[in-house]
Amino acid sequence: RKEVEQDPGPFNVPEGATVAFNCTYSNSASQSFFWYRQDCRKEPKLLMSVYSSGNEDGRFTAQLNRASQYISLLIRDSKLSDSATYLCVARGNKLVFGAGTILRVKS
Amino acid sequence: NAGVTQTPKFQVLKTGQSMTLQCAQDMNHNSMYWYRQDPGMGLRLIYYSASEGTTDKGEVPNGYNVSRLNKREFSLRLESAAPSQTSVYFCASSEVTGQGGEKLFFGSGTQLSVL
Numbered sequence: 729r730k731e732v733e734q735d736p737g738p739f740n741v742p743e744g745a746t747v748a749f750n751c752t753y754s755n756s757a758s759q760s761f762f763w764y765r766q767d768c769r770k771e772p773k774l775l776m777s778v779y780s781s782g783n784e785d786g787r788f789t790a791q792l793n794r795a796s797q798y799i800s801l802l803i804r805d806s807k808l809s810d811s812a813t814y815l816c817v818a819r820g821n822k823l824v825f826g827a828g829t830i831l832r833v834k835s
Numbered sequence: 836n837a838g839v840t841q842t843p844k845f846q847v848l849k850t851g852q853s854m855t856l857q858c859a860q861d862m863n864h865n866s867m868y869w870y871r872q873d874p875g876m877g878l879r880l881i882y883y884s885a886s887e888g889t890t891d892k893g894e895v896p897n898g899y900n901v902s903r904l905n906k907r908e909f910s911l912r913l914e915s916a917a918p919s920q921t922s923v924y925f926c927a928s929s930e931v932t933g934q935g936g937e938k939l940f941f942g943s944g945t946q947l948s949v950l
Contacts, residue, residue, distance in 0.1 A: 760936060760937065762936070764939075770944075771941035771942060771943050777932070822880065823939070825870075826877050828877060
């Protein structure tokens with residue numbers, strides 16, 4: 729079983745839609761969590777950290793559920809430019825990346 | 836700021852050949868990393884260096900060696916390339932952010948094919 733698991737997608741959504749991704753992690757000692765964004769054939773870039781109380785950055789909201797060991801990312805009012813692969817990351821004694829969820833926003 | 840500079844961008848090797856991937860960062864970060872990314876596998880850590888002069892194995896170190904030449908540079912060497920090492924390689928450095936966070940800065944990647 730992978731330490732961090734994500735639905736690979738793709739999620740195909742129209743512009744303006746709200747879309748949510750979940751990610752589960754198996755290491756209960758994981759302490760920090762992040763979402764990275766990766767455009768096709770590019771390097772990953774930090775989208776946002778995930779805090780225990782949940783946090784929001786513009787159209788993006790991240791939530792953490794430690795009891796169920798999952799992290800979520802909600803994107804509201806999707807834009808064409810949101811099309812990318814979203815990587816879930818958990819840190820215990822090391823950073824572990826999920827394989828990513830592909831989002832395609834269509835006009 | 837250049838950030839993390841990684842070379843080469845593309846490389847084709849024959850089985851058994853050797854090569855070194857170069858990485859340099861200009862952000863004065865202590866920690867540096869080498870990852871490989873394969874379809875459906877996510878990013879997997881090959882080696883990392885928490886500070887100048889130290890290196891440690893990651894999840895998939897076999898077939899690789901690294902050298903932390905100084906604080907800026909962290910190179911990855913394939914001594915005898917194998918087709919299983921065909922992958923996209925990313926170098927990264929990191930800084931600690933507030934609230935216990937950590938931000939990785941990645942190089943633009945090296946697409947390596949071993950025939």
